[in-house]
Every structure is written in C-alpha cells, then in structure tokens.
Amino acid sequence: MISAESIVFMCPVEGAKFSSNSQHGNISRQRAGFCFISSELTEMKKLRPRQSDRPGVLTLRILGVREECGMQATVCDRLPEGERCVALFNKATAAQLQPVPGDIVHIYPPWQNLVVEGERYPIILNTHFSQKICVEIKQDNAGGPRDAVAVEKCRPPPLTRSLWRAGTSQVSTEKSIPCKQVGELNRSEIRMSLLDVVEDCGSSASQSGPVEVVVQRVYCIPITQSLHRASLQHRALSKPAEPVAPQHIGRLCALVQDSYGMFGEVLLQCVSTESEIQLNSEHLEGCVCLLQALRVVQRLTRDKCSLLFSMIDSLWPPPVDPKSHDDLPQSPSDRVPPPSFCYKLSIQQGHMVPVSRQADSPLYRPPVLQTLREILQVQHSEDESLRFRCSFRATVVHKHILSSNAGEMEMLLFVTDPSLQTEPNTQGNGRTVAVCLSPSCLIRGSVTQALDALQQQPVLKFRDAVKEHGQIFCWDQTVIQLEPEDPSFSIPQPIILDHLGPETLPYSLCSVTGVIVAVDESTAFSWPTCSRCESCRLETREQQKGFLCLVCGEVMDEATIKMQLEVFLSCSSLSHCTVKVKLQQKTINSLLNSTRCPEGYSVENVLGSEIGPLSTLVHVVNRSHTVWMGLEELSFDLR
Known part of the structure; x- marks a missing residue:
C-alpha cells in the first residue's frame, strides 16, 4: 500500500511541488492544469526549441523495455544526472512512442516520481505527455523503416506478496527492480503457493505446477445422466454389440491447502465403483501431495460458493500458523480471517502424487466426531442461523422420501445415538434428529442397501454435514459411510421418542x-392383497374359487384384506x-x-x-x- 502523501507532482513553474492529498480546490486546479499542459504540448510539438531546458521536463535515455501487466516499463538513465529509473508508459502512450533502447524521450509535467520500499529504482508515473526527441539508427537498416522491436514480457509480482504479506509498503529511499525477472523463477522447481501457480496459468488456461499441498478432504460429487448422453445409447441395430463402458457414478474432488493457508478445490478423475472412491480417499486424504499440470477452472468467492466456504471455515484456523511470503510464520491464525476466495482447479489422473504418509503435515485437520447432543447444544450458545460443519455417528430409525425426479432423490433420515437415548433430556433436545440428504450428496450403494432394510437400523457415519437453522443437511462435501456393527454404539429398544x-x-x-x-x-377403504408377496395385483380364477397373484403366481383361496x-x-x-x-x-x-x-x-x-x-x-x-x-x-x- 502506497501512502498518498508520497506522490509528488512536479509543476513546470519554478519546480513547485503539490501534495497529492489536496482537497477539491487542488483537484480543480489540477484538471485545469491538465488541459492547459495538453494544449501547450500540442503547440510545442510544432516548434523545435530545446525543450529539455524548460523547468520540470524530464529527459530520459532508454536502456531496456519490457511489458508488465499491459504496460511497458522502460529502464532509463536521467539526463544529465545519469541516475537510473524506471518509466511506466500505458498502452496508448507506448504505441505512440514505440520506445526502444537508445531513444531519448522527454516527459512533460505533471509526471510523478515514486519511491517504493523494497524497489531498487524510483518509478516515473503519469507519463501521458511524452515526446521522442532522438531515435537510435542502426547501421544495418539505415534509411529504411525501423523494424518492430520484440518487447520482453515480465512476470507480475507474486500474488502471495500482495495478499499474504504482513503490513503495508511505505515510501522510502530504498530502491530495487520493480518486479522479478522471469529468469529468476525456475518453473521446474516445486512451488509452495497455490496463488503462484494460478498466476502462472494466467488467462490462457495453460498448465502450471508442480505445487506442494496438503489434502484436507476427499469427497465425490454425483454425475447425473443427461438427455444427450442417453440419446447416444440408441445405436443402429446393424452394428455389432460393443462392450458397454462402466457408467461413472461421480467425480472425485479434493480440498487442498498450501503452506500459506490458501485453499483450492481440485477436480480429480471420475469413478465408477465405490471401491475406487474408498481407495482414493484412504490413499490421499491427510497426505502431502504434489499437484502437477494444473489448470484453473473457476475463481470461487464466499458469496457464490457458501457451502464450500463453510467447509473452509471448519478447517480454519490451521493447527499451526501458515508461512508468509518471506517463509516466516504469520501472525497467529486465529486473528486472521479465513480466505474470502479460492480457485477450482483440474488435473489429469495420476498428476496428484503423495509425497508423505497420512497426517504428516501439521496443517492437516482430521474430522472430529461429536455426539448428536453436543451438536444440538450449539444452538443454545450461538446463533441458530450460524452454518457450521459437523461429523457424527448415528443410528437410522426411519427414512422418508421428499422428492424423486430424474434419478435425483431428496430424503429425510431420522437418526439417533446413545447420547439422545440414554442420557436425560435436560436441554430440551429431541430424542431423534432429522437429517436432510440433498441430491448433490452422493449416496453409496452400500448405504442405499442398508436404508432399504431399515428393520436392521443401520449405523451410518456422517462426515462434514452442515448444521443451519437448527437442522442438519448433507450436501456436496458430505461423506456418508456404513459403519460396522459396534456393541458399544447401541441404543435401547424400544426407541424413546x-x-x-x-x-x-x-x-x-x-x-x-x-x-x-x-x-x-x-x-x-379396504382392498385384497396376496398373502405371500402382499401385492394387490390379483385376479379371480375362472370356474374356481380363490385368487391368482399376477406377481408371484401364488394361488390362494382367500386374499389378505388390508385397510386404510x-x-x-x-x-x-x-x-x-x-x-x-x-x-x-x-x-x-x-x-x-x-x-x-x-x-x-x-x-x-x-x-x-x-x-x-x-x-x-x-x-x-x-x-x-x-x-x-x-x-x-x-x-x-x-x-
């Protein structure tokens, strides 16, 4: 951050100086001076006097040109002093001047001289009124039109330097090159910052990496079969039958964090079986991995992706303070708010390589299992509208389907655990809790089979569910797993409601x-049903008494009467x-x-x-x- 008091305007009238923090009167005078100088410059271009003798005119000899963030930065010598500086020209001014090494350029007021802490040379700003006086003519192309000079594009300063650097920059007399040279950065080396990798990708969606991160969570997002994909299945009957490729049930995603505390959601490969999901989750979660050949898919903000950032908030603050750009520990992370943005990245299969075993990184925060009573008691100490992540084990006692459209199902699971069944209900909490399963939450086949046989009351583990407005939801990042039988985790029968x-x-x-x-x-009303399969599809037998079930083929003399x-x-x-x-x-x-x-x-x-x-x-x-x-x-x- 550059202080406004550090910007000084140089006026051609006896070198008077005006501070840039002037009020409305100074702003009006600056606008009037801008119009006056613009017209004065037009008249000066018609004459050929020694403009460098005028007060306030800066004379520069260009030594090198490079492009930075759409502007052209020229390293120059100030004449006649010989002091080194960097002049910044915008796109329009650079197109008019076409500066090349050896040119002599006059810059007319009101140019600005800026000295930034940590930079080697002072920077010349507000160079709108510039004129080329002398052009270097090479011997090999004398008399002909000058060839276009290739301008070296310079890599912008790292984003970590701007976003994660403690404190703000202030003006001083210390000088340095305004940006790092491309040659100083070796892309083959392992990066430690996701922001640096995103910066390397740029707007051209090029690949970048590798970068070292810790995998905080691995989850799977369901893939719905589109109408277009369904239409592709209608093949010509004349073609020989081809083996059907396994249908993908979801796409793996990983929430990663770098050593600076920045998060990113990485899209991994699609999976077809539950064993793939389980294997990748056990193999990656909690490990320090190298991400290679990264591509930027989307920039995610807290307002647009509140569910993802609720997961990020549950992992903040880190167990250890993240590093700063200078590889020094930052201020305590509990005083620093969690990031307000992150990036969705994509890599090809096999480009996430673990380099350490699970839980080796001090930044890794495994999910903490709580009892349902502990989760419900949060509403008594905090705002009920607060959204936070929670993990727990619970016994499912009832399933209720809310909606089912185009293969997507939304249901309610009524669950309980020993803390709600055995402990006295002194806090006013319910004996059971309703958990809403969104269609965006992948439900594994083993869980579906267990829910279809609710008479056995399966025990499920809900990881990273969302509690909001006193209710529990399962969304994209929630993982639901079937737990093995555990005698220590049992509820009394009958269930207390x-x-x-x-x-x-x-x-x-x-x-x-x-x-x-x-x-x-x-x-x-009442209706007859099959005594064997309880189907209502019955028909009477001709010339005989009794009924025939059209589903199971059972022949019965009397049907079972059911009533509502x-x-x-x-x-x-x-x-x-x-x-x-x-x-x-x-x-x-x-x-x-x-x-x-x-x-x-x-x-x-x-x-x-x-x-x-x-x-x-x-x-x-x-x-x-x-x-x-x-x-x-x-x-x-x-x-």
Missing part, C-alpha cells in the same frame, strides 16, 4: 396417546388441538378385532377406544387459527 406437544415441529418423530373421537370415513383408516384423537396433553393419525395395519386389526365383517368396519366399535403410545411421523402442523396436526403411524420393530 418425544411426546407430542404444542411445540412439535413438522417432519419430526414423536409418540402419541389419545382417545378416538372421530373417523375420517372419506379416506377409509385415519382417526381423530383427543389428547390430554393437547387441549383445543385437532390431531389426525393415519394408522398402520397392525393397529387397525387390533381396533377391529371384535368386528366380524371382513369387508368393512363399524364406526361405533372404534369411537371411544384409547390407542397408544404410537410412534408417529408429524407431516403437517397448522397454527393459523387453531392447532391442527397430521400424523402417520410408524413401526420400528426389528426383524
């Missing part, structure tokens, strides 16, 4: 007890509240046990009956006028 109350929220599990006061006869029944309850704990429960077949059979009519039921036999406690899922809670709740009975019986 919260009692239905006036503060019960939708999509929560609770137990309810009440007296039936009414029956919803509009939704009550929804009742209204009166609960002692809920006064002035309407509670409607959709009952399961087992509860319906117990209610109609005294009824001998197989095709229906008698309402009089149902009214006044007390049922419960029932395990239910709360679907709807309406508090507009009077409290109205819609529930569905569940069964957690283990097989």
Whole structure:
C-alpha cells in the first residue's frame, strides 16, 4: 500500500511541488492544469526549441523495455544526472512512442516520481505527455523503416506478496527492480503457493505446477445422466454389440491447502465403483501431495460458493500458523480471517502424487466426531442461523422420501445415538434428529442397501454435514459411510421418542396417546392383497374359487384384506388441538378385532377406544387459527 502523501507532482513553474492529498480546490486546479499542459504540448510539438531546458521536463535515455501487466516499463538513465529509473508508459502512450533502447524521450509535467520500499529504482508515473526527441539508427537498416522491436514480457509480482504479506509498503529511499525477472523463477522447481501457480496459468488456461499441498478432504460429487448422453445409447441395430463402458457414478474432488493457508478445490478423475472412491480417499486424504499440470477452472468467492466456504471455515484456523511470503510464520491464525476466495482447479489422473504418509503435515485437520447432543447444544450458545460443519455417528430409525425426479432423490433420515437415548433430556433436545440428504450428496450403494432394510437400523457415519437453522443437511462435501456393527454404539429398544406437544415441529418423530373421537370415513377403504408377496395385483380364477397373484403366481383361496383408516384423537396433553393419525395395519386389526365383517368396519366399535403410545411421523402442523396436526403411524420393530 502506497501512502498518498508520497506522490509528488512536479509543476513546470519554478519546480513547485503539490501534495497529492489536496482537497477539491487542488483537484480543480489540477484538471485545469491538465488541459492547459495538453494544449501547450500540442503547440510545442510544432516548434523545435530545446525543450529539455524548460523547468520540470524530464529527459530520459532508454536502456531496456519490457511489458508488465499491459504496460511497458522502460529502464532509463536521467539526463544529465545519469541516475537510473524506471518509466511506466500505458498502452496508448507506448504505441505512440514505440520506445526502444537508445531513444531519448522527454516527459512533460505533471509526471510523478515514486519511491517504493523494497524497489531498487524510483518509478516515473503519469507519463501521458511524452515526446521522442532522438531515435537510435542502426547501421544495418539505415534509411529504411525501423523494424518492430520484440518487447520482453515480465512476470507480475507474486500474488502471495500482495495478499499474504504482513503490513503495508511505505515510501522510502530504498530502491530495487520493480518486479522479478522471469529468469529468476525456475518453473521446474516445486512451488509452495497455490496463488503462484494460478498466476502462472494466467488467462490462457495453460498448465502450471508442480505445487506442494496438503489434502484436507476427499469427497465425490454425483454425475447425473443427461438427455444427450442417453440419446447416444440408441445405436443402429446393424452394428455389432460393443462392450458397454462402466457408467461413472461421480467425480472425485479434493480440498487442498498450501503452506500459506490458501485453499483450492481440485477436480480429480471420475469413478465408477465405490471401491475406487474408498481407495482414493484412504490413499490421499491427510497426505502431502504434489499437484502437477494444473489448470484453473473457476475463481470461487464466499458469496457464490457458501457451502464450500463453510467447509473452509471448519478447517480454519490451521493447527499451526501458515508461512508468509518471506517463509516466516504469520501472525497467529486465529486473528486472521479465513480466505474470502479460492480457485477450482483440474488435473489429469495420476498428476496428484503423495509425497508423505497420512497426517504428516501439521496443517492437516482430521474430522472430529461429536455426539448428536453436543451438536444440538450449539444452538443454545450461538446463533441458530450460524452454518457450521459437523461429523457424527448415528443410528437410522426411519427414512422418508421428499422428492424423486430424474434419478435425483431428496430424503429425510431420522437418526439417533446413545447420547439422545440414554442420557436425560435436560436441554430440551429431541430424542431423534432429522437429517436432510440433498441430491448433490452422493449416496453409496452400500448405504442405499442398508436404508432399504431399515428393520436392521443401520449405523451410518456422517462426515462434514452442515448444521443451519437448527437442522442438519448433507450436501456436496458430505461423506456418508456404513459403519460396522459396534456393541458399544447401541441404543435401547424400544426407541424413546418425544411426546407430542404444542411445540412439535413438522417432519419430526414423536409418540402419541389419545382417545378416538372421530373417523375420517372419506379416506377409509379396504382392498385384497396376496398373502405371500402382499401385492394387490390379483385376479379371480375362472370356474374356481380363490385368487391368482399376477406377481408371484401364488394361488390362494382367500386374499389378505388390508385397510386404510385415519382417526381423530383427543389428547390430554393437547387441549383445543385437532390431531389426525393415519394408522398402520397392525393397529387397525387390533381396533377391529371384535368386528366380524371382513369387508368393512363399524364406526361405533372404534369411537371411544384409547390407542397408544404410537410412534408417529408429524407431516403437517397448522397454527393459523387453531392447532391442527397430521400424523402417520410408524413401526420400528426389528426383524
């Protein structure tokens, strides 16, 4: 950062100096002087006096030219003093002058002389009013048009120097070259900064590297089959059958961090099996790796990629303070905010090479498993809208599908753990927690199979889930794994649920007890099903009694009658509240046990009956006028 007081304007009138931090009056005078000098320069070009004798005119002999950030930097000697300096010309001025070594150039006021700490030579700025006086003429092309001179492009200063350097630059008399030469940097050497590698890639999407990073996380993003890809499967029947390539189920991604604390999301290869995901995760996560042949895909900011930066925030501050550009430890990282941007990078398969074993880097922060009670208690000490990452193990007791479109499924998993089941509920936390699985979260086949057989109540490990507004979500960077059986991680049976109350929220599990006061006869009906596979696709046999199942082929004399029944309850704990429960077949059979009519039921036999406690899922809670709740009975019986 250059102080405004350090910029000095040189005026042609007796070399008067004006500070650049002038107020509105000085700005108006500067604008007026700009127009005056512009017109004066036009008149001076018509004459041929010795302009170098005028006060404030700077005479330079150009020694070398190179391009920096779209401008041309010329190393010059000031005449007649012979002092070395660097003059910066913008694109328009450089196109007019076409400076080459040996040219004599006059720079008219108001040019600026800037001395920056750490730079070898002073820098001449505001060179809009420049005129070439003498042109070097070479012997081999005398009399002919001068050939275009190739301008050396200079690499900009490293971004780490600007973004991660402690303190700000101030003006001093110390001088140096304004930027590093390209030859000083050997691209074959291993870099330690992701920003340097991104800078090398530039805007041309060229490859760069290698760079040393630590792999903080490895996760897999699902790949949805597009319509275009599906249309390619329709081949001509005349062609011989070709072996079908394995369909990719996702793409591996790695969240990496360099020694300066900067993060980057690296897109790795696509994977087709779960074993590939597991093998790459175990092989890479926590290791120090070399990334080679990197390409910049996208610049990511906190506003546009809040989910990714919630992961970065969970890894900040680092266990050790990151290095500065001078390879010195920075100030304590707990005082430095996490990065506000990062880069999405891509590499080809095999270009991420581990150079150390897992957890060898002091920057690596493994996920910390917490109990559900610890995670839920955060809302009592911090803002509920705070988004943070959490990892835990839990037993799944119920699965509820929210939506399923084009192969993408969004579901709710109701989970619990011993901390919620065995410990007394003194903090007002629920006995179960709803975890929302987004379609962007890859669900492995082993997890899907375990969820399809919920009677066994599988134990899953959720790594880097997101807790926000008191709810838990699984998004892109969340990893869900099936845990082996662990006797120490078991919950009592039957599962303890919260009692239905006036503060019960939708999509929560609770137990309810009440007296039936009414029956919803509009939704009550019965239908025959197969006694073997419970299918409702039955047909009567011709000239014979009984039914034939069209699914399994079972022949039966009598079908199993199933019924649907929804009742209204009166609960002692809920006064002035309407509670409607959709009952399961087992509860319906117990209610109609005294009824001998197989095709229906008698309402009089149902009214006044007390049922419960029932395990239910709360679907709807309406508090507009009077409290109205819609529930569905569940069964957690283990097989």
